Amino acid sequence: MMEIIHQSRIDRELESLMERIYPPRVCIDNDSREECTVVKVDSANKDGILLEMVQVLTDLDLVISKSFISSDGGWFMDVFHVTDSFGNKLIDESLMLYIQKALCASRRGEISREKLGNSWKEEERVWRKKTAVELTGTDGPGLLSEISAVLVELGFKATSATAWTHNDRAACIIHVEDDSTSGPIDDPIRLAHVERHLECVLEARGEKRSVRLTTLAAGRTHTERRLHQLMYADRDYERCRACEAECGGEHKKECDGTHVWIGRCEEKGYWGVNVRSRDRPKLLFDTLCVLTDMNYVVFHAAIRSAGSMAHQEYFVRHKASSTLLRESERQKLTLCLIAAIERRVSHGLRIDINTENRVGLMRELTRVFRENGLWISRVEIGTRGDKAEGSFYVTDSAGGEVNPKIVELVRQQAGGSIVAVHRSPCRMSTASSSSSTREHKSGIEAVRKFSLGSMLWSQLERLSDSFGSIRSSYLAYSE
Known part of the structure; x- marks a missing residue:
């Protein structure tokens, strides 16, 4: 044990020395x-x-x-x-x-x-005051509504929420604080109490679930990377299929699905990983998250967009082994890459909100969606001062397009919280997405999310x- 710790300390000092030189x-x-x-x-x-x-x-x-x-x-x-x-x-x-x-x-x-x-x-002080609720479980209509209701009933106020769904699984990270003190929840008894309530909500939808409450600290994992880690741990990739198998063993030009090919590079001892998929924002980030978290080191790579498609080529090795991968490992990496790319893809409508932040806001909005038969496939919402801003991605209960009449009804019931409704850009190329964004620039500016860009x-x-x-x-x- 002492030898391992000593070696780790030397590695960090050497890394720091290299950066200084x-x-x-x-x-x-x-x-x-x-x-x-x-x-x-x-x-x-x-x-x-x-x-x-x-x-x-x-x-x-x-x-x-x-x-x-x-x-x-x-x-x-x-x-x-x-x-x-x-x-x-x-x-x-x-x-x-x-x-x-x-x-x-x-x-x-x-x-x-x-x-x-x-x-x-x-x-940094504000971030340290938050408690993070991490959940994974079986996806279904009204899931976020039930979770939000439990948090409000137990005296929690949500300050931000990010949720993804994929292959009938859901992962969610909600940052909360004590409604009465606007601070973190430090009482272990109370934390255990809310964990039990949330586990009951998830258990009613399926046996496989996970609930974890943590206090945020400096050096926290990036939220979207953490969502990738949660869904990977939940094994959402197991239901993914390689697209070339659906295309009869070969790639078809008209197919816009996600294709992954992995081959050996004997001379250098690399695995060559070739990924072809629909282009979209944050595609490179999502791919690198799974490679990094699966302990693959990228030695060389070339990434480019061609029209609506993106091509990614990597030459990688696994940290734990200098030998080339077994067939089972190659297959797992293929499915995990497909899952990482598809997790962020959302169909249906993007509903943008910009409203005064208040206790129970998330519960109110998700209840309106649930009562009108809308299924939430992805959420990105946060607070800036006394305002709540973000987006919900929704479909009908069967995963199809939402009836415009229902959208208007939801807008009325939301009491002015909804400022814009857009068809989800996730199936568009970067170029077409940019064009669509220009058309709706005024609406997007009104609900611009908190990021380093500000x-x-x-x-x-x-x-x-x-x-x-x-x-x-x-x-x-x-x-």
């Missing part, structure tokens, strides 16, 4: 491409660095249309082609300066101290590294 370099190039901004990163490699950087970009609601990755030999080099959510190049100087700093993992603490000051400390600083110094070596390294590859 070879600090990360980030360059944002708006000149080489007409259609996008090119973000280039050059850094000493470390465990999880690729996912961290993609997470920074996706948290800013940026769309990654192309990326070239290489991390062999202890060095990490990456090129991202990005646009904003409307398909435009990045022109906001403060946003670009923030990206330059945020992508330098060793300098993130410096950003907080220099620029955020008390505001950052306040945000925290832009204008006085950070520019970094001057040229990144000419990275550009030349990838020129032949990109062409």
